[in-house]
Amino acid sequence: MKVLTPDRCDAIIRTSFGSIGVAVEENEVAAIRIFPDLFVEKMARDDLSAEAVRQIGYYLEHPGTCLDLPVKKTGSETCRRIWEAMMSIPSGEVRTYGELGSLLRLSPAAISLACQENPLSLYIPSHRVIAITGSQGPVGEGDPEHPDIRIKYWLLKHEGFLRA
Template identity: 65%
Template sequence: MNNKVLLPETCSAVVKTSFGSIGVLTQFGKVKAIHIFPGMFLEKMPHDALSAEAVRQIQHYLAKPGMRLDLPVDMDGMEIHRKIWMELMAIPCGEVKTYGELGSILHFSPKVISEACEANPLALYIPSHRAIAISGPKGPVGEGDPSHPLVRIKYWLLKHEGFLHV
């Protein structure tokens, strides 16, 4: 998910989902942000062709989890975060890596990996939900309070993609 301050009213489009809404912000021919609004069930018609295409692709992903978003994006962030985001994008649908595994690959601490996931401005495009704290016999554990809306969405996405069978 991401922690960029984005409000539904500033989005170029908002898609209603079963877990909330997904907002898309486009500027200068690129997608600047894709943000999940948990529990906020709103919809906003796309303002431009790019936001309409982003909505179409998001809806397709929600119907068919193996679909990867293919959009022109502005991956705005610190260089270290962009390096981590590229590694996250290499994790196939239905698979996960722990923060520790990613840290070992990239030579960063698990905390740095976690911070990059939190700073992700492009939810679903950069699948930060595929990075987990640790993996147990029933799937990811250690992600925080399971009743927290963002944790519930992460679990929903992992189940949707076939990683969790709970």
């Protein structure tokens, strides 16, 4: 699945910051996408999308939890390596693009691209990968008013990395 749009979702959960859509293909979650500033819900079409909605809701109440779902493995071998490394970053912690790149012997640009291509938001926590850290938390992520950056900051606050 290339890009998940709301009309292609098998379920959509409404949140305080927008909605989170889920798409299922062949009994696997193929995509989870955050839609900032879109406040809609869509009842789950099947048991797996209902379970994904339940787990996402639980994560939104308990930020230390991880989603445990059967997922469709997509992306290049390099992206899959990067996503696996992202999944090892605990809730409440971050890594910079440079740190993750050094660990995997890849450029920060490759890490950034994998974040952009992440088809499974929240399941693969690319929001835990940031540009740089400073005394005030992550900086260098771009315009803090941009919807994607607002969501990233919200998630990092939710997980306890940033102070509210």
